[in-house]
Amino acid sequence: MNFDLLGICFDRTQTCRKGAAKAPPLIRKSFSKLETFVSGIDLSEKAFINDLGNIKPKNIDSMVEEAKTKMKNSKNFPIIIGGEHTISMAGVKALPQIKSFVSFDAHPDCENSEGHDGVARKICDIIGKENVFLYGVRCCSKEEDSFVNKNKINIVKNISELKKIPAPIYLSIDFDILDSSILPAVGNPEPDGLKFKEVMEAVKILAPKLAAVDFAEFTPLGIKKLDEIYALIAGKMVYAAMAEIVKAKEK
Template identity: 35%
Template sequence: MLFGIPHSEKPNLYLLGILWDNSSSFRRGCAEGPRAIREATSEELYNSFNELLINLAEHWSYKDLGDINADTFRELVEKVNKTVKEHYSGELFLFLGGDHSITYATFKAIKEASKKDFGLIYFDAHPDMYPEYEGDKYSHACTVRRLVEEGLVKGENVVQIGIRAPTREQVKFAEEHGIRIVSASEIYRSPKVDIPFERAYLSFDMDVLDPAFAPGVGNPEPGGLSTRELVEVIKSLNAEIVAFDIVELNPKYDYKGISAFAAAKIIREVLGKAALMR
């Protein structure tokens, strides 16, 4: 599994699946995402090199911590926090979701375990800055707002990429807190995004991609990035990666694994970039 990267009991890369889609607002099923992503990263399909010829097997060793499930979101946050703190001592974490609400739990856990500040680079079709959604303040539609309002990240240290379904209310919140929104149209014109902070957590909602490239998502939004455009954005990033997640992959609506293979491509290129930046 995982592109031929060796398994280790003393790894520098941890995987953790989070089987949570309770806040999915349209198509449920992304709790099955971790299984599909693990299958799609098989060394039977991929070699260990990324596009820049970084041999991931030379830079990384990994341990899969399995999956977390919970009955309530509060319980989920506590379980993620406990698991991360038990293992973290500077290693890179890859979290497999699950809907986008899991990023609240994972970002919080890494911040508390590392005791360091870092920014958030948020790849998504949607800004996820509603004050609440369907009565839920911790819905996947509220993740960025919760992180900012609760002081887990400063607004000026948030960059959102690929946005194409905002509301006036969310744009106003972004302007008031210094959050930078890079639209899908801007990426179409140029994939290079300058990041104003040195260390970052990366969060990839698979619906940042156009449904032609990732049909298996909870909330598809046409007019999105191509897989090639997203890879070029990843290559352009100039921040050290402290952790990253892949969320909202919904295998129930995927077609012949297209979305899962796109997720695998994202992971492989991020691991290559992270190896260069560490």
């Protein structure tokens, strides 16, 4: 199976911790240290990556246009590595065939904002609020809570509910979906998150319907040895998701 891999080095609107722009090279570097035999298949034999390199946009508008250019006319499965969560805007706008947007995130990202904390709200305007699904939310502002309730945004509380989401699906995985004790190197770490295995169980359910995936908000701590370790965890999640996608598409 063929994948397009695009890195988006952008973190201009990060509000808690900046630094996600440094993530794509670190996660890419981790790939060479990871086992390719994942979830019963060997990615070195089953997954062929067309590396589109990194883009370093100056703002969100230029990010969208540069991503569109990079992914134009491609028939490969897109994987985007950020970068802050606004990278999802680029992905969704570059792929007009998307029906549903699913966000794995500790936060709803439904602020009235142009930045990373308002990305899900913006995507509601693009594909319709009824087509936006949020999984793993465990922290929000009063304003976000009001917006979600007033607009009846789909909050997925049980993993089995993921089976009902219509294809084609754009999946965005904010690394803060994981418990902060597992991966603290994120923009807005939150306790009481999911285990790695739980995230991958959710990905497995969605895999047959997926059309694109992005990974957002890995934010290095600035301590080299620790960042290398946490990048391995992030890279492992990218590999694990790829394995589930390959297996689902082969059936």
